[in-house]
Amino acid sequence: MNPKKDVTIYDIAKQLNISTSTVSRALQNHPAINKLTKKKVIATAKEIGYQYNTFAGNLRKKSTSIIGVMVHELNSNFITSVLAGIEKVTSEAGYDIIIAHSSESYTKESANALNLFHKRVDGLIASLAYDTKNLDHYLPFHQKGIPVVFFDRVEPSDKSTVVVIDNTKCGYQATKHLIEQGCKRIAHITGNLSRNVYAHRFQGYKKALTEHHLPFDKKLLIVNDLGEEAARNATLQLLRLPSLPDGIFITNDFTAAVVIQTLKENGIVVPDDIAIVGFNNDAISKLIEPKITTINYPGIEMGEIAARQLIANLKGEENVQLTNTIIIRSDLIIRESSLKKHTPLSIASNNNANKK
Amino acid sequence: MNPKKDVTIYDIAKQLNISTSTVSRALQNHPAINKLTKKKVIATAKEIGYQYNTFAGNLRKKSTSIIGVMVHELNSNFITSVLAGIEKVTSEAGYDIIIAHSSESYTKESANALNLFHKRVDGLIASLAYDTKNLDHYLPFHQKGIPVVFFDRVEPSDKSTVVVIDNTKCGYQATKHLIEQGCKRIAHITGNLSRNVYAHRFQGYKKALTEHHLPFDKKLLIVNDLGEEAARNATLQLLRLPSLPDGIFITNDFTAAVVIQTLKENGIVVPDDIAIVGFNNDAISKLIEPKITTINYPGIEMGEIAARQLIANLKGEENVQLTNTIIIRSDLIIRESSLKKHTPLSIASNNNANKK
DNA sequence: ATGAAAGCGCTAACAT
DNA sequence: ATGTTAGCGCTTTCAT
Numbered sequence: 234m235n236p237k238k239d240v241t242i243y244d245i246a247k248q249l250n251i252s253t254s255t256v257s258r259a260l261q262n263h264p265a266i267n268k269l270t271k272k273k274v275i276a277t278a279k280e281i282g283y284q285y286n287t288f289a290g291n292l293r294k295k296s297t298s299i300i301g302v303m304v305h306e307l308n309s310n311f312i313t314s315v316l317a318g319i320e321k322v323t324s325e326a327g328y329d330i331i332i333a334h335s336s337e338s339y340t341k342e343s344a345n346a347l348n349l350f351h352k353r354v355d356g357l358i359a360s361l362a363y364d365t366k367n368l369d370h371y372l373p374f375h376q377k378g379i380p381v382v383f384f385d386r387v388e389p390s391d392k393s394t395v396v397v398i399d400n401t402k403c404g405y406q407a408t409k410h411l412i413e414q415g416c417k418r419i420a421h422i423t424g425n426l427s428r429n430v431y432a433h434r435f436q437g438y439k440k441a442l443t444e445h446h447l448p449f450d451k452k453l454l455i456v457n458d459l460g461e462e463a464a465r466n467a468t469l470q471l472l473r474l475p476s477l478p479d480g481i482f483i484t485n486d487f488t489a490a491v492v493i494q495t496l497k498e499n500g501i502v503v504p505d506d507i508a509i510v511g512f513n514n515d516a517i518s519k520l521i522e523p524k525i526t527t528i529n530y531p532g533i534e535m536g537e538i539a540a541r542q543l544i545a546n547l548k549g550e551e552n553v554q555l556t557n558t559i560i561i562r563s564d565l566i567i568r569e570s571s572l573k574k575h576t577p578l579s580i581a582s583n584n585n586a587n588k589k
Numbered sequence: 590m591n592p593k594k595d596v597t598i599y600d601i602a603k604q605l606n607i608s609t610s611t612v613s614r615a616l617q618n619h620p621a622i623n624k625l626t627k628k629k630v631i632a633t634a635k636e637i638g639y640q641y642n643t644f645a646g647n648l649r650k651k652s653t654s655i656i657g658v659m660v661h662e663l664n665s666n667f668i669t670s671v672l673a674g675i676e677k678v679t680s681e682a683g684y685d686i687i688i689a690h691s692s693e694s695y696t697k698e699s700a701n702a703l704n705l706f707h708k709r710v711d712g713l714i715a716s717l718a719y720d721t722k723n724l725d726h727y728l729p730f731h732q733k734g735i736p737v738v739f740f741d742r743v744e745p746s747d748k749s750t751v752v753v754i755d756n757t758k759c760g761y762q763a764t765k766h767l768i769e770q771g772c773k774r775i776a777h778i779t780g781n782l783s784r785n786v787y788a789h790r791f792q793g794y795k796k797a798l799t800e801h802h803l804p805f806d807k808k809l810l811i812v813n814d815l816g817e818e819a820a821r822n823a824t825l826q827l828l829r830l831p832s833l834p835d836g837i838f839i840t841n842d843f844t845a846a847v848v849i850q851t852l853k854e855n856g857i858v859v860p861d862d863i864a865i866v867g868f869n870n871d872a873i874s875k876l877i878e879p880k881i882t883t884i885n886y887p888g889i890e891m892g893e894i895a896a897r898q899l900i901a902n903l904k905g906e907e908n909v910q911l912t913n914t915i916i917i918r919s920d921l922i923i924r925e926s927s928l929k930k931h932t933p934l935s936i937a938s939n940n941n942a943n944k945k
Numbered sequence: 946a947t948g949a950a951a952g953c954g955c956t957a958a959c960a961t
Numbered sequence: 962a963t964g965t966t967a968g969c970g971c972t973t974t975c976a977t
Contacts, residue, residue: 239651241954252964257956265962284729287707288648289954292969295595307672313664317692329704332688336673348685351643373640461872490876497878516817520846521877522853597970608948613972621946645970648953948977953970960965 240283248277260285291353300328300543301349303342303359305386307334310515311532312360315384318536319358326544328355337363346370355379356543361386363425363458380546384539387429394546394556396539398563400430403528404437406565407482407510410526412445414508414573416480420453422467422492423484431456434484434512453478464491472499480508480571486515489525493570509570523569530563596639604633616641647709656684656899657705659698659715661742663690666871667888668716671740674892675714682900684711693719702726711735712899717742719781719814736902740895743785750902750912752895754919756786759884760793762921763838763866766882768801770864770929772836776809778823778848779840787812787840790868794838809834820847828855835863836927842867842874845881849926865926879925886919 242256249256251270259266259274277283291297300323304312316332323330333349335342342362349357350373357374359381368388374381375392384396411419421438424431435454442449452474457463468491471478483489489511493503503509503523511518514529538559598612605612607626615622615630633639647653656679660668672688679686689705691698698718705713706729713730715737724744730737731748740752767775777794780787791810798805808830813819824847827834839845845867849859859865859879867874870885894915 239954243954253954254956254965255963258963261956267962270962285707286648286954287709288644289969290956292642292644292648292971293954293956295969306669307663308666308669310664313662316663316690332690334672351641353643487872494876494878516843517873517876520850520873522850595970599970609971610949610973611947614947617972623946626946642970645953646972648955649970649972651953946977949975951972951974953972955969957968958966961963 239286240281241286242283244281245274245277245283248281249273297353297355298328299352299354300330300540301352301354301357301359302330302332303345303349303357304332304334305337305342305360305362309513311385311513311530314532315360315536315539318533318538319540320536321533322537322540322544326540328544335362335365339365343370347373350374350377350379356547357381358384358539358543360384361388361428363428366427380543382539382543382546384535385430391557394539394542394559396535396542396559396561397429398530398535398561400433401437401440403512403530403563403565404434404482405441406437407434407512407526407528408438408441409445410565410567410571411480411482411508411510412441412447414480414504414571416478416508416573417447418450418453418476418478419447419480419482420455420471420478421482421484422455422457422464422488424456424459426456431484434482438482459485459488461487461491464488465495468492468495468499472496472501477501478507480510482510484512486511486513486518486525486527489527489570490517490521493521493523493525504569504571504573508573510565511570514566518568526568526571527566528563529566530561535561595642596637597642598639600637601630601633601639604637605629653709653711654684655708655710656686656896657708657710657713657715658686658688659701659705659713660688660690661693661698661716661718663688665869667741667869667886670888671716671892671895674889674894675896676892677889678893678896678900682896684900691718691721695721699726703729706730706733706735712903713737714740714895714899716740717744717784719784722783736899738895738899738902740891741786747913750895750898750915752891752898752915752917753785754886754891754917756789757793757796759868759886759919759921760790760838761797762793763790763868763882763884764794764797765801766921766923767836767838767864767866767927768797768803770836770860770927772834772864772929773803774806774809774832774834775803775836775838776811776827776834777838777840778811778813778820778844780812780815782812790838790840815841815844817843817847820844821851824848824851824855828852828857833857833863836865837863838866840868842869842871842881842883845883845926846873846877849877849879849881860925860927860929864929866921867926870922874924882924882927883922884919885922886917891917 242253245256246253256274259271302319333345339362342365368390371381381393383393387395387397423435426432426435439449455467457467483492489509493509496503501507511525511527514527518525518527598609601612602609612630615627658675689701691701695718698721724746727737737749739749743751743753779791782788782791795805811823813823839848845865849865852859857863867881867883870883874881874883
């Protein structure tokens with residue numbers, strides 16, 4: 234298949250009548266090598282079409298300078314920002330990255346993890362799939378001392394650093410904001426509650442209700458796969474309720490967009506009849522009508538921090554036991570979808586009158 | 590960094606008192622090996638924690654079973670569908686894939702190409718970046734006989750198969766549809782015209798105008814980077830024109846969504862004042878108001894076909910000279926954004942009255 | 946059905 | 962500043 238024989242450092246060495254070690258060192262810009270020699274080596278390398286053989290190098294060095302990145306999906310602003318952040322930091326540090334995506338499937342995540350392990354990545358940065366419930370597939374990494382950093386979708390682990398946002402706080406903020414807008418019956422549409430992000434947002438939601446003496450009504454909690462159809466069904470389900478909710482906190486903007494559309498199709502006015510808060514600050518949140526109030530959190534920064542943490546681990550600078558959890562800032566962005574006309578924002582947001 | 594020594598086939602061989610060749614063959618399920626031996630080898634492999642070393646294998650075999658995939662971006666439905674298609678076909682054929690993305694930058698694309706080359710991928714599937722103007726960075730692949738298949742964003746090449754849609758036809762269809770809706774002044778917002786997809790769509794646009802005896806007005810052609818700000822500026826630029834367009838054909842749905850929003854903010858009614866056709870059938874096209882008429886084309890299929898073509902090349906089954914271009918079907922999806930009230934679709938779409 | 950032995954291309958400890 | 966040398970772990974030809 235590759236008929237032509239590869240050009241190796243032996244060929245360069247022969248041509249220049251020097252040893253392969255000198256060639257190898259020259260190619261790596263080793264300080265002990267004569268500048269002239271380096272020049273000659275590089276020149277002949279180019280001349281005879283030499284190409285570095287990564288396998289031979291990796292086999293010898295027992296390290297790949299590759300960092301694996303496992304993501305649960307690819308098509309969201311958030312993930313592409315995280316990837317950009319990771320790429321920036323890792324490439325500056327001389328690492329390449331390999332991206333694997335699980336498409337939200339535990340099985341695929343597992344297979345990919347094994348695959349990255351066999352590819353001998355030096356480290357791993359991962360976000361878990363929708364239905365991942367254990368971390369067994371990362372055991373080989375731990376056993377071999379390969380550092381793993383989890384971000385966003387995580388499980389508690391004493392073996393790895395996790396980089397997350399404070400989802401409980403976000404859920405709390407989102408819900409509190411709706412309460413301050415005068416909402417009394419706030420629904421929550423979210424994903425699998427065994428996944429940390431959704432579990433914590435739900436906790437925050439409940440906390441806000443409790444603090445403001447609103448009852449938690451389990452009919453107002455809908456857990457689904459967050460797809461388009463599920464979002465429509467969830468909305469219709471809420472609309473069939475004997476008494477409608479007056480606010481919905483939805484765990485991602487895409488789902489929120491579908492919900493808003495379905496509500497409008499059914500003659501419900503957003504935010505007047507039902508106020509909406511989404512999550513993620515995806516591009517779509519600014520493009521639909523009304524624009525969606527949402528939680529923003531910086532993907533780039535999350536990626537950069539995860540990568541920096543991993544590289545620190547790799548260099549042995551950092552003790553995982555010490556920095557086990559890193560929390561990134563996040564904030565509520567208020568737009569039209571949640572602003573009930575009768576409660577001006579400036580008053581509402583500082584209003585603690587509900588508290589005893 | 591990886592303190593523990595790796596378990597190798599030598600360890601297995603020693604433990605069982607057989608040779609490494611037997612172990613190697615057993616692990617590969619070679620037919621000449623005794624079933625019992627195989628079982629024992631596999632058992633002890635598991636027992637002592639053996640892990641295959643890809644580098645040693647690749648170094649020896651001079652092939653990696655890895656296919657590189659170069660994409661211009663990651664965050665679109667289209668690309669994720671293509672990836673899914675590629676993944677399906679390649680994994681069935683026993684290949685792994687490595688995804689590299691250029692973020693629409695020629696420089697990054699170039700660097701990534703070299704990188705994949707050094708990683709010794711067995712083949713490459715690529716879509717070009719926004720500003721890629723030559724294919725020099727793929728030369729090493731051609732020289733070494735590594736097959737490359739381009740999809741969607743391509744340049745003409747006699748060395749590779751290209752998999753595309755008929756962009757000229759799509760541009761023509763989109764524009765003709767607007768004309769049939771009664772539009773007389775149709776603007777076109779698009780990307781870099783040296784990129785094939787945009788160039789061809791523009792050709793189709795012009796062809797439709799010419800065929801229907803409408804003049805091409807260069808003030809109605811806006812070329813930009815298709816980002817959010819550019820889309821807004823483009824819209825405002827059109828709105829400043831002494832006589833407004835009554836239709837706009839826009840080269841992607843995200844941009845179209847921003848344009849529609851900006852139009853609405855400026856009191857223009859879509860489609861009544863200005864009808865809109867987008868491109869790609871992204872999720873957003875169904876979620877904004879009005880829903881966007883767009884061109885749909887099947888990413889999954891494109892990915893599958895590109896991958897199948899590459900694998901056929903790899904196996905030497907296929908002669909690139911013979912199948913140089915593969916065209917995938919595509920179609921116009923008509924939604925509200927282009928439907929002028931006074932021209933019912935059923936009549937308009939079969940109407941050739943304009944023709945001499 | 947199994948084994949011996951060579952070698953894939955590179956690196957690095959050790960020598961000079 | 963450069964060379965010698967011994968592998969890294971696997972596959973495979975040739976032999977038995």
